[in-house]
Amino acid sequence: NAGVMQNPRHLVRRRGQEARLRCSPMKGHSHVYWYRQLPEEGLKFMVYLQKENIIDESGMPKERFSAEFPKEGPSILRIQQVVRGDSAAYFCASSPQQGSTDTQYFGPGTRLTVL
Amino acid sequence: AQKITQTQPGMFVQEKEAVTLDCTYDTSDQSYGLFWYKQPSSGEMIFLIYQGSYDEQNATEGRYSLNFQKARKSANLVISASQLGDSAMYFCAMREGPAGNQFYFGTGTSLTVIP
Numbered sequence: 001n002a003g004v005m006q007n008p009r010h011l012v013r014r015r016g017q018e019a020r021l022r023c024s025p026m027k028g029h030s031h032v033y034w035y036r037q038l039p040e041e042g043l044k045f046m047v048y049l050q051k052e053n054i055i056d057e058s059g060m061p062k063e064r065f066s067a068e069f070p071k072e073g074p075s076i077l078r079i080q081q082v083v084r085g086d087s088a089a090y091f092c093a094s095s096p097q098q099g100s101t102d103t104q105y106f107g108p109g110t111r112l113t114v115l
Numbered sequence: 116a117q118k119i120t121q122t123q124p125g126m127f128v129q130e131k132e133a134v135t136l137d138c139t140y141d142t143s144d145q146s147y148g149l150f151w152y153k154q155p156s157s158g159e160m161i162f163l164i165y166q167g168s169y170d171e172q173n174a175t176e177g178r179y180s181l182n183f184q185k186a187r188k189s190a191n192l193v194i195s196a197s198q199l200g201d202s203a204m205y206f207c208a209m210r211e212g213p214a215g216n217q218f219y220f221g222t223g224t225s226l227t228v229i230p
Contacts, residue, residue: 033217042119042206043160045217056216091160093218102210103150104218106160 002027004094004107005074012113013082021077021110025094032075033104034067037089049075082114116141119207121221128197129229135182136192136224138207144168147211149190150218151181154204163205166190197228 005024013019025032030050035043045059049069060067064082069075079086089111093104120139128134140149151163166174166181174181182191194201204225208218 035218035220042220042222043208043218044220048216059217089158093160102148103162103165104210105162106152108157108159111158 004029004092004105006090006092006107006110008110009108010111010113012115014115015083016081019079019082019086019112021079021090021092021112022074023077023092023094023107024074025092026096026105029094029096029105031095031097032069033093033095034075034077035091035093037091037109039088043091046077079112082112084114087112087114117221118142118211118219119209119221121207121224123224124222125225125227127227127229128194128201130199131196133193133195134197134226136194136205136207136226138190138192138221140188140190140207140209142188142209142211144211144215147209147215149181149183150208150210151179151190151192152206152208153201154206154223156203160206164192194226199228199230202226202228 007022032049034046037043047060047067048056064080066078089109091109092107095102095104147168149166153161164174164176164179166183173183178195180193204223206223207221
């Protein structure tokens with residue numbers, strides 16, 4: 001029973017390039033969440049998606065960041081025109097349901113480095 | 116106000132001893148969930164234990180137990196019989212309400228187990 005998959009595990013981009021991070025939730029999970037972890041900090045919520053819908057993007061920066069979870073395929077977090085401050089670990093999590101009792105299971109993260 | 120507060124940036128424990136990692140939370144919701152995750156140096160986030168706000172018994176999972184004191188709004192993690200492999204960052208998290216979208220994370224506690 002595969003867990004949450006994220007790729008790539010490490011991504012290096014130069015300033016101004018685009019970064020695409022992929023996440024495949026656990027089998028049977030239809031709720032996907034993206035978090036960002038800056039060095040020496042805890043995780044901060046970015047966005048919550050269900051298939052083909054963005055439910056809550058209150059933690060997403062207003063510019064350059066977007067997320068999708070298409071009917072087929074993985075969820076994608078896209079960062080356009082990356083800047084050095086985007087360097088962080090980006091974690092995807094999934095859950096089978098949505099509620100306070102439902103554990104979110106995390107992927108291994110993508111470590112983005114912007115040169 | 117911070118939703119989750121972890122006041123111990125770093126902790127040391129002797130191998131085979133027990134250790135308590137502190138976590139306090141802030142919410143006005145009656146229904147919420149409390150979670151602990153372990154993040155080893157490899158970076159992944161590993162789910163350890165969950166406590167629901169309506170659970171009367173403290174949660175236990177193997178060597179992990181959660182000391183839940185609702186009136187004090189604390190959810191401390193107790194690790195018994197520490198092992199070298201327990202050395203990692205530990206994050207406390209909360210999910211609010213019957214349909215809370217996001218987890219709120221603390222800043223983490225770095226635990227080092229000394230042989």
